[in-house]
Amino acid sequence: MVPHLVTALTGPINELEQRVLDSMPAIERWFRLEWMEHTPPFYSSVDVRNAGFKLAPVDTNLFPNGWNHLTPEMLPLAVQAAMAAIEKICPEARNLLVIPENNVANTGYLASLAQLQRIFHMAGLNVRLGSIDPAIKKTTVMTLPDGDSITLEPVIRGKRRLGVKDFDPCTILLNTDLSAGVPGILEEIYEQYVLPPLHAGWTTRRKSTHFKCYEEVAKRMGKLLGIDPWLINPLFEKCGEVNLAQGVGMECLSSQVDVLLGKIRRKYKEYGIKEKPFVVVKTDNGTHGMGILTVRDAKELPALSLNAKEQAGGARGAQAPHDILIQEGVLTKERMNDAVAEPVVYMMDRYVVGGFYRIHAGRGIDEDLSAPGADFVPLAFEHSTHLPQPGVRPGASAPNRFYMYGVVGRLAMLAASYELEATDPEAEVYD
Amino acid sequence: MVPHLVTALTGPINELEQRVLDSMPAIERWFRLEWMEHTPPFYSSVDVRNAGFKLAPVDTNLFPNGWNHLTPEMLPLAVQAAMAAIEKICPEARNLLVIPENNVANTGYLASLAQLQRIFHMAGLNVRLGSIDPAIKKTTVMTLPDGDSITLEPVIRGKRRLGVKDFDPCTILLNTDLSAGVPGILEEIYEQYVLPPLHAGWTTRRKSTHFKCYEEVAKRMGKLLGIDPWLINPLFEKCGEVNLAQGVGMECLSSQVDVLLGKIRRKYKEYGIKEKPFVVVKTDNGTHGMGILTVRDAKELPALSLNAKEQAGGARGAQAPHDILIQEGVLTKERMNDAVAEPVVYMMDRYVVGGFYRIHAGRGIDEDLSAPGADFVPLAFEHSTHLPQPGVRPGASAPNRFYMYGVVGRLAMLAASYELEATDPEAEVYD
Numbered sequence: 049m050v051p052h053l054v055t056a057l058t059g060p061i062n063e064l065e066q067r068v069l070d071s072m073p074a075i076e077r078w079f080r081l082e083w084m085e086h087t088p089p090f091y092s093s094v095d096v097r098n099a100g101f102k103l104a105p106v107d108t109n110l111f112p113n114g115w116n117h118l119t120p121e122m123l124p125l126a127v128q129a130a131m132a133a134i135e136k137i138c139p140e141a142r143n144l145l146v147i148p149e150n151n152v153a154n155t156g157y158l159a160s161l162a163q164l165q166r167i168f169h170m171a172g173l174n175v176r177l178g179s180i181d182p183a184i185k186k187t188t189v190m191t192l193p194d195g196d197s198i199t200l201e202p203v204i205r206g207k208r209r210l211g212v213k214d215f216d217p218c219t220i221l222l223n224t225d226l227s228a229g230v231p232g233i234l235e236e237i238y239e240q241y242v243l244p245p246l247h248a249g250w251t252t253r254r255k256s257t258h259f260k261c262y263e264e265v266a267k268r269m270g271k272l273l274g275i276d277p278w279l280i281n282p283l284f285e286k287c288g289e290v291n292l293a294q295g296v297g298m299e300c301l302s303s304q305v306d307v308l309l310g311k312i313r314r315k316y317k318e319y320g321i322k323e324k325p326f327v328v329v330k331t332d333n334g335t336h337g338m339g340i341l342t343v344r345d346a347k348e349l350p351a352l353s354l355n356a357k358e359q360a361g362g363a364r365g366a367q368a369p370h371d372i373l374i375q376e377g378v379l380t381k382e383r384m385n386d387a388v389a390e391p392v393v394y395m396m397d398r399y400v401v402g403g404f405y406r407i408h409a410g411r412g413i414d415e416d417l418s419a420p421g422a423d424f425v426p427l428a429f430e431h432s433t434h435l436p437q438p439g440v441r442p443g444a445s446a447p448n449r450f451y452m453y454g455v456v457g458r459l460a461m462l463a464a465s466y467e468l469e470a471t472d473p474e475a476e477v478y479d
Numbered sequence: 480m481v482p483h484l485v486t487a488l489t490g491p492i493n494e495l496e497q498r499v500l501d502s503m504p505a506i507e508r509w510f511r512l513e514w515m516e517h518t519p520p521f522y523s524s525v526d527v528r529n530a531g532f533k534l535a536p537v538d539t540n541l542f543p544n545g546w547n548h549l550t551p552e553m554l555p556l557a558v559q560a561a562m563a564a565i566e567k568i569c570p571e572a573r574n575l576l577v578i579p580e581n582n583v584a585n586t587g588y589l590a591s592l593a594q595l596q597r598i599f600h601m602a603g604l605n606v607r608l609g610s611i612d613p614a615i616k617k618t619t620v621m622t623l624p625d626g627d628s629i630t631l632e633p634v635i636r637g638k639r640r641l642g643v644k645d646f647d648p649c650t651i652l653l654n655t656d657l658s659a660g661v662p663g664i665l666e667e668i669y670e671q672y673v674l675p676p677l678h679a680g681w682t683t684r685r686k687s688t689h690f691k692c693y694e695e696v697a698k699r700m701g702k703l704l705g706i707d708p709w710l711i712n713p714l715f716e717k718c719g720e721v722n723l724a725q726g727v728g729m730e731c732l733s734s735q736v737d738v739l740l741g742k743i744r745r746k747y748k749e750y751g752i753k754e755k756p757f758v759v760v761k762t763d764n765g766t767h768g769m770g771i772l773t774v775r776d777a778k779e780l781p782a783l784s785l786n787a788k789e790q791a792g793g794a795r796g797a798q799a800p801h802d803i804l805i806q807e808g809v810l811t812k813e814r815m816n817d818a819v820a821e822p823v824v825y826m827m828d829r830y831v832v833g834g835f836y837r838i839h840a841g842r843g844i845d846e847d848l849s850a851p852g853a854d855f856v857p858l859a860f861e862h863s864t865h866l867p868q869p870g871v872r873p874g875a876s877a878p879n880r881f882y883m884y885g886v887v888g889r890l891a892m893l894a895a896s897y898e899l900e901a902t903d904p905e906a907e908v909y910d
Contacts, residue, residue, distance in 0.1 A: 073573060076562070076603020080570040125555050128830055131507070132563055139511040142504060172507020399559055 060101045060279065060319065067273045068452045075455055078272055079398070079462070086465045088398040090133060090221070090243040094457040095406070095418070096391045097378035101321050103452065104282040104378045105460035106328075107418075108258055110248045111225040113149075114404070115167070116159035117424040118394060122402035123167065129396035130171035136397070138218050138241055144173040145203075145210065145217035147234070149224045150181035152200065158190055162198050164223065167396075178203040178212045180224075180233055187213075208239050219243060225250055227334040247471050248464075250334035255373045256286045257471065262463035269459055280456055283311055283376040286332060291369040292341075292353050293360035301329070304374050305346040312376050323379060326414050332371035340416040342377060379413045384425055390417050391450075393457030400454040491532045491710065491750065498704045499883045506886055509703055510829070510893070517896045519829040521564060521652070521674040525888040526837070526849070527822045528809035532752055534883065535713040535809045536891035537759075538849075539689055541679045542656040544580075545835070546598070547590035548855040549825060553833035554598065560827035561602035567828070569649050569672055575604040576634075576641065576648035578665070580655045581612035583631065589621055593629050595654065598827075609634040609643045611655075611664055618644075636664050640671055650674060656681055658765040678902050679895075681765035686804045687717045688902065693894035700890055711887055714742055714807040717763060722800040723772075723784050724791035732760070735805050736777040743807050754810060757845050763802035771847040773808060810844045815856055821848050822881075824888030831885040 068075065093112035094105045118126065134141055146168075148161050161177060168175045179188075179200045191197045201212040210233070211217055219241040222234075226249025234246060246252070263281055270277030285304040290297035305327055312325035329341040341352055360367070382389040387409040394402045405425045408417040469475065499506065524543035525536045549557065565572055577599075579592050592608060599606045610619075610631045619631045632643040641664070642648055650672040653665075657680025665677060677683070694712055701708030716735040721728035736758055743756035760772040772783055791798070813820040818840040825833045836856045839848040900906065 072600070073603050073605050077571070077573055080562075080566050080603070083566065084570055121552055122555075124553075125559055128556055128559055131511075131830070135511050135514070139515055140508070142508055169503075172504050172511070174504050399562070 061098060061103060064103065064273075064275065064279055065448055065452050067275060068455055069448055071273055072451075074272060075269075078269070079458060082462055083398050086462065086469065088395075088461060089248065089464050089468065090137075091394075091396045092461045092464060093395070094393045094460040096393060096453050096456050097380045098382050098391070098453075099323075099379040100381035101319060102279045102378060103456055104280055104376075105262065105456055106282060106375065106378060108262075108460045108464050109225070110244050110253075110464060111223050112394060113157055113160040113223065114392065114424070115161075115163040115394070116156065117404040118163070118402040123170075125399070126167045126394075126396055126401040127170040129399040129401050130167050132399070133397035134168075134171060134173065134219075137243065141218040142174055143215060143217040144168050144175045144219050144221055145178045145212065145215070146175060146221045146223055147178055147180055147203070148200070150179070150183075152179075152181075152190070155193060158198055159192055159194075159196075161223065162192060162196050165198065168221075174215075176201060176212050176215050176217075178210070178220075180231055203233065205233050208237065210234070210237055210240065222246075222249075225334075245468065245472070247473055248468055252471050252473075253467070254332045254371065255330070255375075256284065256332050256371070258460075258463055258467050259284050259373070259375070261466040261470070262460055264466065265459050265462050269455075278315055280459070282378055283308060283315075285374045287372045287374065289369040290372040291367055292356040293367065294369070295353050295357070296369045297372070298349060298353060301372060301374070302346045302349050305329070305343055305349065308374050308376060309344075309346070326377035328375045328377045328416070330373050330375065332373045342414050342416075343374075377414050380417070381413065387423070388413050388415075388417060389425070391453050393453050395457060395461050398458070398461075400457060403450065403453065403457075492529060492534060495534065495704075495706065495710055496879055496883050498706060499886055500879055502704055503882075505703060506700075509700070510889060513893055514829050517893065517900065519826075519892055520679065520895050520899065521568075521828065523826045523892045523895060525824045525826070525891040527824060527884050527887055528811045529813050529822070529880075529884075530754075530810040531812035532750060533710045533809060534887055535711055535807075536693065536887055537713060537806065537809060539693075539891045539895050540656070541675050541684075541895060542654050543825060544588055544591040544654065545823065545855070546592075546594040546825070547587065548835040549594070549833040554601075556830070557598045557825075557827055557832040558601040560830040560832050561598050563830070564828035565599075565602060565604065565650075568674070572649040573605055574646060574648040575599050575606045575650050575652055576609045576643065576646070577606060577652045577654055578609055578611055578634070579631070581610070581614075583610075583612075583621070586624060589629055590623055590625075590627070592654065593623060593627050596629065599652075605646075607632060607643050607646050607648075609641070609651075611662055634664065639667075639669060641665070641668055653677075653680075656765070676899065676903070678904055679899055683902055683904075684898070685763045685802065686761070686806075687715065687763050687802070689891075689894055689898050690715050690804070690806070692897040692901070693891055695897065696890050696893050700886075709746055711890070713809055714739060714746075716805045718803045718805065720800040721803040722798055723787040724798065725800070726784050726788070727800045728803070729780060729784060732803060732805070733777045733780050736760070736774055736780065739805050739807060740775075740777070757808035759806045759808045759847070761804050761806065763804045773845050773847075808845055811848070812844065818854070819844050819846075819848060820856070822884050824884050826888060826892050829889070829892075831888060834881065834884065834888075 089110050091112055093109045095107040097104055097106050146164060152158055165175045177198060177200050180203055184200055184202050188200045189197050204211050210220055221243050229251050230246050230249060266277045266281035285308045287297055287300040287304050290301055308327050309325050316325055324344060326342055326344045329343055380388055380390045384405060384407050387407040388411050389405040389407040392403055392406055393400060406417050406422050407425055408422045410421050411417055520541050522543055524540045526538040528535055528537050577595060583589055596606045608629060608631050611634055615631055615633050620628050622628045635642055641651055652674050660682050661677050661680060697708045697712035716739045718728055718731040718735050721732055739758050740756050747756055755775060757773055757775045760774055811819055811821045815836060815838050818838040819842055820836040820838040823834055823837055824831060837848050837853050838856055839853045841852050842848055
């Protein structure tokens with residue numbers, strides 16, 4: 049089944065696709081050389097938006113879920129990549145402990161965990177799921193709608209090691225983004241590999257740092273492709289100490305929204321783009337209970353603040369002001385039937401192992417699709433392959449478009465690698 | 480499409496399958512540790528025979544063709560493995576030169592070359608085909624039945640490098656088994672990677688060396704699985720200086736056939752196997768124009784010698800006596816409809832990337848299927864995946880059986896790695 053792409057198949061994005069395809073050997077070599085110097089995140093997923101005139105990552109997840117949306121055709125790729133990842137990190141490993149999110153009530157998340165366990169089992173490891181949720185006090189079996197089941201076990205923390213009953217893992221794989229902070233039970237584990245590292249969690253991560261790193265790699269890829277890096281890079285600004293519900297930091301927010309909208313407007317003018325520019329306002333780390341806001345004019349901000357105040361209700365004093373990312377809004381012109389769609393690219397180690405379209409019938413082309421009501425359509429291609437097909441007319445080939453998405457996804461992964469190096473608390477400084 | 484396996488689904492092979500599946504994490508770890516010490520061949524294919532009571536490799540090809548028989552579903556796996564292989568050997572590579580067999584009249588071989596070129600192009604290299612055939616004096620375009628075409632260019636040899644016009648490769652990939660000896664044009668290339676190395680050709684390789692190495696790895700895997708290694712290992716003997724057509728060396732041949740048949744008979748007795756033992760007689764390197772002979776009794780040898788004499792005709796004096804491998808014959812109990820089938824496992828670097836069944840309606844269960852009239856059915860599995868399915872009844876799952884074939888294929892590949900180390904003319908001796 050080929051996702052039915054209704055995206056306009058003309059315009060600059062096809063020129064970009066053609067350049068990307070023509071430059072395939074150069075692009076792959078560039079990545080190979082980058083991976084000689086930098087370590088890819090253990091796994092990642094990247095939300096990509098295709099505006100028809102530009103293509104950009106908008107979110108890079110270093111603790112991806114949604115593995116259940118990968119098709120069976122793509123599983124062997126994930127398994128092979130997992131083998132490569134394990135071999136590189138800990139070839140002597142027998143046991144892998146996966147630490148899931150604490151809140152596992154969501155059936156979709158359970159299915160993703162089951163798939164992840166399956167992938168690493170197929171790659172040749174004994175895999176158990178160790179919960180750090182204080183509510184999980186004993187082994188808990190949860191059954192999935194398809195009859196599959198997963199077993200959560202409470203973790204057991206020794207002085208220097210973490211495990212579950214009768215299971216001492218060599219490697220601990222985090223599948224929780226640590227939004228609520230790093231729990232003590234995960235700290236000071238020096239004898240086991242903890243992957244991704246703790247500083248990949250939202251306690252340390254900042255979206256602005258990620259997109260700063262992305263800007264750098266996008267510039268270099270732009271040079272390699274001979275294109276304006278803006279075509280693959282979302283612009284951004286940031287503000288410190290903002291609390292919309294309390295009306296704190298609104299001057300900075302207002303002026304930065306103006307600045308960014310101005311920049312986008314100039315780019316739109318340069319390329320003759322008739323769309324209305326917009327920006328997306330989000331917290332610089334985690335969510336802090338604040339949604340993602342679409343803003344088309346700084347004048348909308350007072351109303352949004354009022355709205356946030358009402359929503360926060362009595363709890364409005366609870367949230368401390370926090371850093372805010374103001375990101376260029378990238379339209380999505382991709383559609384499946386009537387629903388707006390955005391591709392999500394999955395990677396394991398340095399390899400693209402699959403992806404799907406996140407679709408949302410109730411959302412607009414300038415809105416966040418990662419919301420209740422979203423649905424998922426696997427990127428399963430004609431001939432079940434995501435390999436590019438050189439020679440096919442630009443825009444006409446799903447595999448070719450997916451190759452381009454995979455390049456952008458890998459650029460974002462590379463940016464994450466730079467980001468993790470820059471924020472590593474244990475990095476050795478050589479200069 | 481699932482190959483319709485008519486193989487008896489009872490008996491010892493299912494017990495083996497169960498042990499292999501149960502030991503998956505241990506097996507994968509064992510391979511990981513092996514690959515820390517040994518270098519896998521760049522690519523390989525292994526013919527496997529499943530007798531229902533034992534499963535063994537009978538031929539390991541280090542210059543595999545037949546890539547065209549891999550399904551599109553399997554291509555991404557091959558591409559990912561190719562990326563891993565390139566990254567390890569020459570990450571800085573831009574250009575790859577593939578040296579095909581000299582005789583490319585065979586359409587199937589051309590299709591295999593096209594596929595190989597496609598795989599390495601997808602992996603991000605500029606790939607050209609450089610012929611060392613003196614008959615190819617200029618760029619030659621050959622069209623395939625499916626409309627695809629491949630372009631052969633005569634190689635250009637510089638003092639230290641090999642290339643084609645305006646193309647200086649970093650790596651030279653041999654897809655010719657050098658049966659006729661190593662041509663001077665491939666010698667003394669010190670500035671480029673030549674893969675596989677020249678000593679992987681039949682000038683240096685000996686099947687008996689390969690199966691001696693295989694015996695070693697099979698013993699260790701047998702220990703890991705807790706099984707008699709004979710269940711995965713074909714016994715063999717050898718003779719030097721034999722020429723069947725000239726009747727030279729017949730005493731050795733006759734006595735070794737007797738010895739080996741005796742050994743097999745004892746094993747059959749031990750396991751209560753009612754089949755008639757047989758051995759396969761083949762040249763220890765290349766083919767020397769001699770086919771593969773099935774021998775059930777040493778008494779058959781004089782008749783076979785006479786037959787060879789007649790076939791050789793006037794040319795009988797041309798062939799010097801050569802070494803002979805006498806290998807335990809492994810029945811194939813696999814069938815597709817009425818045709819006898821044997822699986823062929825394809826590997827790139829350390830990864831199993833696919834496979835197919837070689838079937839031959841005109842041959843018996845104890846005969847070589849690699850003969851004119853053979854057909855190929857891709858190992859495309861239900862749900863398009865070759866991943867094992869733990870929990871499924873032994874013998875009932877094609878993916879589970881293929882996992883077992885992949886283990887045996889990788890054992891043979893590992894044996895080839897040992898073999899190439901042992902025969903490396905440039906090996907440094909540390910003791």
